[in-house]
Amino acid sequence: MHHYSWALLALSAVSPAVVSASPLTHRRPNYVSHQDRLNGVKEAFQRSWNGYYQYAFPNDSLMPISKTYVNDRNGWGASAVDAISTALIMENDVVIKQIVDHIKTINFNRTVAGGEGVSLFETTIRYLGGMVSAYDFLTGPFKGKVDDASVKAILDQAVNLADQLSIAFNTPSGIPNNNLVFNGPNGPVTTNDATNGIATIGTLILEWTRLADLTGNATYAKLVRTGEEYLLNIKNPAVGEPYPGLIGTDVNLSDGTFADSRGGWNGGTDSFYEYLIKMYIYDSTRFGELKDRWIKAIDSSMKYLASHPTTRPELTFLAAYNGAGPGNLSFVSSNLACFDGGNIILGGLTLNKQEYVNFGLSLVEGCRDTYVNTVTGIGPESFQWQDSKLGNVSNNGAAPSNQAAFYQKSGYWISSSAYILRPEVIESYYYAYRATGDTKYQDWAWEAFLNINKTCSAGVGFSAVTNVNAPNGGSFYDSQESFWFAEVLKYSYLIQAGEAPYQVNADHNNQWVFNTEAHPVRVAGKPI
Template sequence: MRTVYFNRKSLFLLLVVIGISVLCIITILNSNNNSNNIFENKGNNNILINNENFQFNVKDVNARKLLTNNNIDNDKAIFIKKMMKHAWDGYKKYAWGANELNSIQKMASSQEIFGGPRMPATIVDAADTLFIMDMMEEYKEAEEYLLKNFKMSDAIRSLSVFEMTIRFVGGFLSLFALTGKEFYKTFAKNVTDTLLVSFNSPTGLPYNIVAPKDNRTMNYGWVTNSAHILADVGTLHLEFDYLSHITGDPNYREKVINARNIIDKQKKIDNLYGLYLSKDDGHFITREVSLGAMGDSFYEYLLKEWLISDKKDNIAYEMYKKASINIRKKMIIKSNGNFTYLIELKNGKILNKMSHLSCFAVGMFALEAYHSTDENDKKEIMELAEELGYTCYQSYKRSKTGLGPEMFHFDSNQDAISLSGEVQYFLRPEVIEGIYYLAKLTGKDKYKQWNWEIAQNIEKWCRNEAGYQGIKNVYNPEIGFDSTQQSFFLAETLKYLYLTFADNKISLNKWVFNTEAHPLPIH
């Protein structure tokens, strides 16, 4: 064996070479590691990706580490998971087991609709998102809490039949479908059984509210004549039907089919459904039609009832198809600036405004087009979905924050701008939801870019130390923030953002999302 001797200069040069080699190896390993922490304090960055300039407004994004394995969509999905992690950790630290998080005051926040402060709306709403995102440590936290603590006896105040169905029943059913764990089915049944008393009405339409302690039922007093609300009575079908399917008890399905039949037999308003139905006989008591608040998810569920039945529920499809034709004939307008939008109708008058909530229709029309067997309809309806999607996206682009208001208007001077006091952003999902469907069903990359921009703007303007907050004025954010981290932010907003970039997680040919973004299997 030959012995080699080094002088000091040679030894120094050798150490330098070794050091540089080690640094190169570390850099390569970091760049190829998909699970790298992309949140480091590197300041704002502009990145050129596929010849597109992405403005990173997020204060702590490390631009170099954003690109891993040349899989840009995967990196964006990781980014959304980090947002979910921050929202979940804040809720866990400051509001664990409560309805929602007050992210500004770092405390629990409660809403009357959930039956009391001990009903864990955020945990139920978020759990399937955690599961879908493969955040298994956080998912296990949710599962263990629910298994040990969830009970309907904690519902000591009034329950919204609509909200409890879409959030709690839908959430538990989705978890059962995703995991196969029987206790989720039991939880879904327990909640639904508590709500069944709401159907004991003169019409068979469910009341809006159940007081579980004494089984009292009622409608909201602020509605004219305490009427039923279209969306509330018409957005229960997916959940009740699937519960019948997995329990073998037809009673749940029969309740919602009867309610649907009652709604359909009423005299329509220009062949459209009114927002309010008489609590005495079910007729429409006003001539108001909208795909925004009070009406939206009724139409959504007609289409999805057909889809989740594997296209066997022809009554649902016929009801939807007639409604869709009349919506397209009577409620779609182009502005002077060539923006396509959904109007509202009130006593025969046109209201030239569109709500954030009504942007759900982008996804509804995209699904209709995708499943249409008529090539002319398929093309025409998908074009409508894309035009409405562009309008909803522009309602975001035209604000200082890049986030959209509750309501936006159209007149001879401006388009997609809020003219009233409805300038808040409450972490809502509907615009993101519509863009998600466009991205998946058209395959066009621009829609992914739109949701990526929105994700960055949420991170820039809505993130705080404890979680996420709403904005009181999207045009003037200095006015202040709304403190509630809504449970639907974790159930819907972040889920649709994540799924925009995560391929093959939830196939739209096998699953149908309820209106709270809880996926239920086609059966």
């Protein structure tokens, strides 16, 4: 376990008082910068990077305890590419150069170690998103950090990658197959999957559209828009759209019909809804239809999915569903789903809808409680509760006896106790702070960061842990995924930082929008 002087600051330290502007007054709140906290996050980034660079680079992910690596994302150096936008924001020139030099050498024609499957979704959000963001940064606020030839090479590599991935869209419907296999004699091929999920279909449109806009090659945007259309215009709504704007999960590649009616804001569906409003921010002229669908989804979420635990009815979570009606709700959520508050806040700011901002803030409050009530002060991978209004019916069972006391105190019980370095709670703190200027969200983020540092510091980096409700997090998984660099450290840094053009603002004039991996992309038409 590492201990550093900055990490010993009292968790209860309160930031200077701030007079907050209303998030919908078209004025920016008065934001506060904390240099000591910024230094702390920078130290964690450097420590993580040093371990990765020494023991894992140019492979994908560091195993910080065994001091080795795993190629879990194609073997192209996922942690390096995923870290570049964070390194740029921190102006870490040495790491920036190391990553840029690496990007120029990647062979996107082949995967490392025998041609394991390539996820179109994961490769898009980490690699393509990372490179497009780096190009936007290096031709914008960080111009001059890297020579022009290297900047061009980054965009060229993004094109190379997209060209290799484009085989995914060669299906009867044009909906992409998420799973590809490289290294064959004829180049990349698709697997024989029958379906794809709405998150892995609908979380491509930002990165591929941005690449199309940067290169002038509209094909990239057309490929992803085809799949998106099936999610916007449901062919079999009796199955595929159990609530207005809230849809099923799996779509048949053969004809674009929905294969099920299950969904919500958890993994597999989450970032489809996230990108609806983000694409409207990216270009309100081209993507007004996506904004309208986001509104329908949020209105239905507030009406049908908002739920309050029996023991803590002041808390708000979003239920999952498998069909329409109260009897088909599942009162389960996840650390991953805790991005929902931040996304709804962002949409409320964008659309001048205070009720959305308020609802998003209530979800942020609920997710905070999943953190503060565990032994480590970190939230679990998944959790459940008993709905306060539905009554004692088959889909609304009570807490298991061994967690009854915990549920009585906390308003949820733990269904999966792991923490795998997820960023989503801190992400929502970030949006809550940028919307309101209320420094309590900075304090909450710093508290979470210190608890993660205390619990997850392991070997030469940071590791996922098995049990957030056990002393020291139980045991380590020996795993530091690339999104630790891209998301946890970025949001932990930005919420404590001062003004910058890429910061989210409350004044309806955002110049950048973040992809789901927290890579900032320049909004279409905004000046460099």
